[in-house]
Amino acid sequence: MSTALIIAIAYFLILSVGTSLVLKKRVKSGKDFVTGGGTLAWPLVMAGFVLAPLGSGHTLSLWEGSSTMGASVLWWGIMSGGLFVPLFILWFGPWFRRLNVQTFPEGMGKMFGEKIGWLISAVFPAQLIGICIAEVSATATAFYALSGGSLPFAPHCILLAVVLTILYIVAAGLMQVAWMNLFNAVMLIGGSFMAVFATGSWLSDRGGWQSIADFYAKAGEPWKTSIMNFSPEVIFSLIFPCLILTVFMQSASQVQNQPMLMARSESDIRRGVFWAALTNSFAAYPWVILALVGMAIPTIAAEGAKLSVPGIALMALPPWMVGILMISLLAATLSTTAGLILGSSHIIVHDIFKRAVNPNMSDATFLKLTRIVILVCAVLVVIPALKLPFIFSIFMWTFSFAIPVFGAYLIGMVWKVNKVAAWATILAGYAANFLWTFASPDWLPAHLSLNVYPTTFATLLFGIVLNLILPGEPGYLRQLKAAAKKEAVVA
């Protein structure tokens, strides 16, 4: 087994077991397990929130994308950190908390009626598990490639990824995620930037970054080292999808909203905004730069873009530093898979088993059942991860299920609550998503054939037009404000 792999596994085992032993006693109920007890201060809330959307999308996908789009793929990090993070932390996150619910489907049910909540609680776990399969494949790829192939990809690397994911959450749930994410956020940024500086030092004897820029210029691709390359491919397959997927998809995700429950106050959500924005944006940089360096070396480029970062790391860095880089990459992907499995289990137990099947479920049963469902979800993730190749369109299909839900939610929160309009918006968005995924028109250029576009279009069209035509109750935020005022007058 390689040194890098031993360092990475040892780090995660020590961190998981250590946090489990310390935090298990602090989790006294099932509610504590899934909400973190609602007592945590802003650094933990920020850490719990910020690593959730930072998975393979910010690392592996971007370094692969840089082989065709160059350094401009960093706009993904900029859009996500500078736009999605502030919008969520300052507005969407506190709104979810004000709903006084545990899950996003429960919140939708509160606004638009129970039945819509049932629909979403049935769809969302499948959606989250679909994304989780892709993240587990990415984690296994990190194990396999950065250890120089010393461990077989399937089943060893996949099973290792899933076992470490379970250890991330099973002892103390959301509180454990928050504490582990705090350490992992430091390792993610610190470790990956250390690798960039060490690669820079290795490169300084070989002409420095200028030699990389010269290589791409000679190859007729000088734009690859510029962040200001706004080709149609960059705009339509990176910037706009990032805008839609982060703002519309992630804002409706249980994985993003769950950390809002562990904050002791709304202020503790807001206070981490600048750190979260910076971490989210900067997390993308090292992987893209390392990939651009790797793809400028012919022997590494010959292995393909996916292996460019492992290739340059194994060539330029000492084994212990490759281990740190592996920890850094796993900090991103494992935190996301852990959040996805915890979020799915929470929805399945809270919304389906408890609210729909057994409303009188005891707290002890809730806790036990949540842990069992975590294991079941892990098995549901392992089987397809072992059997199926990664299919990008399926990944986008599962991602897009949240778009119409968030569209209906946003309209309901700030503008108008109308059940018919909400149902029609969600069903129209789902229909567009199915149609474009399984029967997408072949006359469109590749970058316009993404299913996020028709799904967003259907959401906006039905959401806006129907709410303009149909009457409804005032937006839910105004309803909450009016209820609070009424309560204050009575008191």
Place this chain on the structure above:
Amino acid sequence: MAWPWKILLFQFCVTMGAAVVFYIIWRLAHPGRKW
């Protein structure tokens, strides 16, 4: 320099600039509320 620090500086400025704009909007929209 052996690594592209100008790209990182640009990324920092745009991200934090956007975050500051949202912070100001929030402050203006919520006068008197505790940060």
